[in-house]
Amino acid sequence: MTKSQGNAPGAGPDRPWADSLRRGRVPGPRLAQQRVVDGTGPGTRSVHAGTYEDPVTGAVGTPVFQSSTFAFTEDTYEAFDQGHIRDVPIYGRYGSPNQWAVQEKIASLEGAESALVCSSGMAAITTTLLALTNRGGHIVSSRDVYGGTFNLLREDMHQLGRSVTFTDPTDLDAIRAAVRDETQVLFFETLTNPLLKALPLRELGELAREHGLLLVVDNTFLSPVCLRPLDHGAHLVIHSATKYLNGHSDVTAGVVSGPRKYVDRVWSQLLKFGGSLDALMCFLLERGLKTLALRMRQHSVNADALAGFLAGHPAVRAVHRPGRPDYPYPWLRELCAEGWGGMVSFELEGGDEAALKLLDRLRLPVVATSLGGVESLVSLPFNTSHSFLTARQRLDVGIEPGLVRFSAGIEDTADLLADLDQALGGL
Numbered sequence: 001m002t003k004s005q006g007n008a009p010g011a012g013p014d015r016p017w018a019d020s021l022r023r024g025r026v027p028g029p030r031l032a033q034q035r036v037v038d039g040t041g042p043g044t045r046s047v048h049a050g051t052y053e054d055p056v057t058g059a060v061g062t063p064v065f066q067s068s069t070f071a072f073t074e075d076t077y078e079a080f081d082q083g084h085i086r087d088v089p090i091y092g093r094y095g096s097p098n099q100w101a102v103q104e105k106i107a108s109l110e111g112a113e114s115a116l117v118c119s120s121g122m123a124a125i126t127t128t129l130l131a132l133t134n135r136g137g138h139i140v141s142s143r144d145v146y147g148g149t150f151n152l153l154r155e156d157m158h159q160l161g162r163s164v165t166f167t168d169p170t171d172l173d174a175i176r177a178a179v180r181d182e183t184q185v186l187f188f189e190t191l192t193n194p195l196l197k198a199l200p201l202r203e204l205g206e207l208a209r210e211h212g213l214l215l216v217v218d219n220t221f222l223s224p225v226c227l228r229p230l231d232h233g234a235h236l237v238i239h240s241a242t243k244y245l246n247g248h249s250d251v252t253a254g255v256v257s258g259p260r261k262y263v264d265r266v267w268s269q270l271l272k273f274g275g276s277l278d279a280l281m282c283f284l285l286e287r288g289l290k291t292l293a294l295r296m297r298q299h300s301v302n303a304d305a306l307a308g309f310l311a312g313h314p315a316v317r318a319v320h321r322p323g324r325p326d327y328p329y330p331w332l333r334e335l336c337a338e339g340w341g342g343m344v345s346f347e348l349e350g351g352d353e354a355a356l357k358l359l360d361r362l363r364l365p366v367v368a369t370s371l372g373g374v375e376s377l378v379s380l381p382f383n384t385s386h387s388f389l390t391a392r393q394r395l396d397v398g399i400e401p402g403l404v405r406f407s408a409g410i411e412d413t414a415d416l417l418a419d420l421d422q423a424l425g426g427l
Contacts, residue, residue: 025260027113029087029095030104042109042225042338043293050104050286052097062101064283068092086267093271098282103255105289106245109224110237112257116267117282121220121240122148123275124254128238129185131269132214132262135161137184142169143397144192145218146240147385153187170329172203179207185214190229191221191332194345194381194405195398196320198329205233214262220244220372221343225296226336236262243372244341246288247295253277253285295374295410299342302376302408302416307344309417315354315424317402320345342409343371348402354427355380355402361423364416371407376416378406 030036035051037044052062070076070089079088086095099117107115118124129152133139141153143166153164165178169188186208190199199217208215214235219227223244229237236258239245246253256266270276277285307321322332322340332340348354359367365376369384379385381399389399408416 025113025264027107027260028104029100029114031097031100034101034104037108041293045105045108046225046292046294047290049108050101050106052101062098062283062286064279065097066279067096070096086264092278093274093276095267096279096282098279098286099277102282102286102289105286106224106239106241106255107257109228109289109292110257111224111228111230112237112259112263114260114263115255115257116263116270117241117277117285118254118256118270119275119277119281120252121146121218121238121242121254122152123270123273124238124240124256125149125218126152127269127273127275128216128236128256128266129157129162129187130160130273131266132216132236133162133184136182137162138180138182139164139185139187140167140175140178140183141187142166142189142192143389143393144169144195144197145189146193146220147388149189149218151388169199170197172200172207175204176207179211179213183211183213185216187216187218189218189221190227191219191322191340191343193221193385194320194343194403196221196322196340196343196345197398198322198332200331201227201229201232201234201335202331208233208235222336222341223292223296223372225293226300226338226341230258232335235259236266241285242370244296244299245292245372246285247292247372247374248284248288249370249373249375249377251281251284251288253281296339296341298410299372299408300339302410302413303342303344303406304339305413306406306408306416306420307346309420310344310346313424315349315427317347317349318400319347341372342407344406344408346404346406347400348404348427350427351401352380352382355382355404357427358404358423361426362419363423364411364419365406365409371405373407374410376407376409376411378404381405 033053037048079085103115167174167178216236217229217234218238220240238256241253241255310316311319321344365378
């Protein structure tokens with residue numbers, strides 16, 4: 001293993017940095033063998049950024065370093081002594097070449113200094129929120145989030161000494177009113193699950209700066225191809241990498257990206273929680289990311305076509321999709337030049353009974369939870385992601401009876417439209 005390219009302490013026997021505030025951080029961690037393609041487009045970065053170029057074999061792709069520990073070198077001992085063990089291969093939970101390869105690719109796509117992969121999206125959310133808050137701290141969030149996230153915020157955070165206020169994620173005045181002296185983090189989804197409400201990202205970034213808060217956003221529904229939240233005021237961006245980033249429904253992973261000073265804090269928390277990602281999952285995630293830009297284009301084309309078809313069908317009461325003429329959050333169009341991903345939600349006139357019947361009649365989409373895979377996936381929030389809410393609570397956030405969440409895959413558009421047409425025709 002060659003010498004790492006992480007924090008260079010430049011310390012002598014007296015460690016002159018110990019009493020100085022001038023010790024800086026460098027992007028990464030990364031190895032000298034990793035490919036850097038700064039200044040290129042998202043398609044190029046998806047393919048090349050971060051790839052480990054093996055100097056012995058010349059392997060085109062990153063090899064799998066299936067090892068839980070790495071031999072100590074002089075560099076290792078120096079890292080322990082100087083406090084930069086995140087930058088040197090030591091132990092799998094601390095970091096590994098496969099983690100660094102995929103992290104560098106994601107950081108490049110996000111425009112971030114650093115990224116950290118975790119064992120799931122929920123591991124990324126839990127670790128990040130606990131790393132950035134402390135006992136007595138307060139978080140402002142929303143009920144318009146993934147069900148697992150809401151359960152964490154509602155059921156567990158108060159037991160860990162953090163309080164949470166839930167607000168409307170599209171109402172800046174309500175969010176401002178929820179901020180207290182002890183507030184530390186604003187946490188929202190950029191495009192909400194399942195109604196695709198758009199966060200006023202720039203204004204929230206300004207609000208965070210005004211109050212000295214950290215703005216953390218979950219950008220799973222859009223991916224960095226459609227939106228890079230760090231460019232618009234967010235401090236950290238989280239993804240369930242299980243979804244679009246991997247894209248093949250065969251990996252469970254999460255990732256958090258941002259300035260290194262914040263990601264290092266999350267990494268330190270991850271060491272204690274243990275939610276690291278193993279080498280093979282990193283390899284699969286890195287491979288999936290190579291086609292991210294291509295996939296996102298087809299996801300978006302298909303979802304736009306489905307939304308247009310659904311909007312004109314008599315069995316459909318409402319369609320939720322950015323880009324529709326009646327979409328109530330126009331600011332998203334200013335932020336997303338490359339489309340808005342593959343999600344479309346719609347409400348059927350016949351309520352939940354009709355929605356259940358629709359799922360029975362669909363032939364191509366797989367009826368399953370999750371989203372962002374190459375295959376279309378369809379589910380009903382009332383009996384899956386939001387089944388923990390009462391009917392009244394679902395109505396409060398806008399989830400009407402008959403709501404269907406459709407994750408458009410990358411199949412041929414005409415085939416998806418024909419299948420949906422025949423399924424709706426039988427209701």
